[in-house]
Amino acid sequence: MINYKYSLYLKNFISRQIKFGKKVGFVPTMGALHAGHISLIKAAKSECDLVVCSIFVNPTQFNNQEDLVKYPRTLEADITLLEEAGCDVLFAPSVKEMYPNGPKNGFVVPKVGAMLTVMEGAHRPGHFEGMMQVVSLLLDKVNPTHLFMGLKDYQQFAICCKMVELQKRKIEMRGMPTMREKSGLAMSSRNERLSVQARKNAAIIYKSLQSIQENKHKDLSLLKQEAIKQIEAEEGFEVEYLEFADKHSLMPSKNADNTIVLCAIWVENIRLIDNLIL
Ligand code: AMP
Numbered sequence: 247m248i249n250y251k252y253s254l255y256l257k258n259f260i261s262r263q264i265k266f267g268k269k270v271g272f273v274p275t276m277g278a279l280h281a282g283h284i285s286l287i288k289a290a291k292s293e294c295d296l297v298v299c300s301i302f303v304n305p306t307q308f309n310n311q312e313d314l315v316k317y318p319r320t321l322e323a324d325i326t327l328l329e330e331a332g333c334d335v336l337f338a339p340s341v342k343e344m345y346p347n348g349p350k351n352g353f354v355v356p357k358v359g360a361m362l363t364v365m366e367g368a369h370r371p372g373h374f375e376g377m378m379q380v381v382s383l384l385l386d387k388v389n390p391t392h393l394f395m396g397l398k399d400y401q402q403f404a405i406c407c408k409m410v411e412l413q414k415r416k417i418e419m420r421g422m423p424t425m426r427e428k429s430g431l432a433m434s435s436r437n438e439r440l441s442v443q444a445r446k447n448a449a450i451i452y453k454s455l456q457s458i459q460e461n462k463h464k465d466l467s468l469l470k471q472e473a474i475k476q477i478e479a480e481e482g483f484e485v486e487y488l489e490f491a492d493k494h495s496l497m498p499s500k501n502a503d504n505t506i507v508l509c510a511i512w513v514e515n516i517r518l519i520d521n522l523i524l
Pocket of ligand 1: 274275276277281282283285286394395396397398399422423424425426432433434
């Protein structure tokens with residue numbers, strides 16, 4: 247695996263590949279890689295000639311400084327996992343390389359519409375603006391033909407699809423299924439920070455979403471109340487939001503047609519998100 251720290255070398259390398267007609271699959275990450283990330287690398291490998299992964303803990307998308315400081319950084323282990331998965335190129339830039347003029351580099355936020363202000367957008371002010379800033383910069387540097395992202399961060403994927411369209415980039419978007427622990431808990435680097443007990447109890451999140459899915463023809467507002475009650479019955483669990491949304495527009499949905507249920511849960515000062523298409 248080639249490991250680039252500087253975007254100039256990366257850009258030269260990729261532009262040669264594109265000239266030869268190669269499909270370049272890109273998987274942007276913040277590191278602390280787990281099987282969820284690796285599933286994206288494998289999906290990219292199966293469709294593309296060359297797979298590029300980036301590892302960059304982007305300061306501009308953290309609305310909580312403690313979360314940024316505590317974000318796990320495990321580059322050595324990440325490199326081993328990427329090599330095992332057959333990733334071709336790693337781009338692991340410094341903050342200075344990404345933001346030579348400082349993080350406030352005059353990024354004009356694409357007008358993706360109301361999907362920016364609901365759910366994650368409402369509860370994490372500035373998060374998606376920072377995320378779009380870094381994804382946009384990374385796409386300029388990597389210039390991929392295909393972009394692979396996880397549907398675990400469903401709203402992020404929807405916003406990126408809209409952004410890529412507005413920026414008229416010629417990139418094929420791929421949203422990949424959520425990888426889960428045996429208990430059903432969606433894999434996340436944040437799971438490592440949970441106590442053994444809380445991690446076990448967190449299985450209730452996916453169980454509640456599944457129960458909503460099984461009963462989707464009933465009244466959604468009642469299902470929502472039941473799910474919140476079920477999740478909050480676990481000690482220390484607090485539901486930040488649990489919403490039904492149209493799976494394309496992400497606007498509130500009152501019935502199960504084309505609907506996805508999304509939630510954010512706090513436990514032990516850690517925020518977990520999950521979703522399920524009904
Ligand atoms: P992150 O490093 O958390 O920014 O995630 C990088 C990419 O991996 C994003 O596209 C995520 O949606 C995706 N991802 C994170 N967790 C999972 C998971 N459990 N299953 C599949 N993809 C995931």
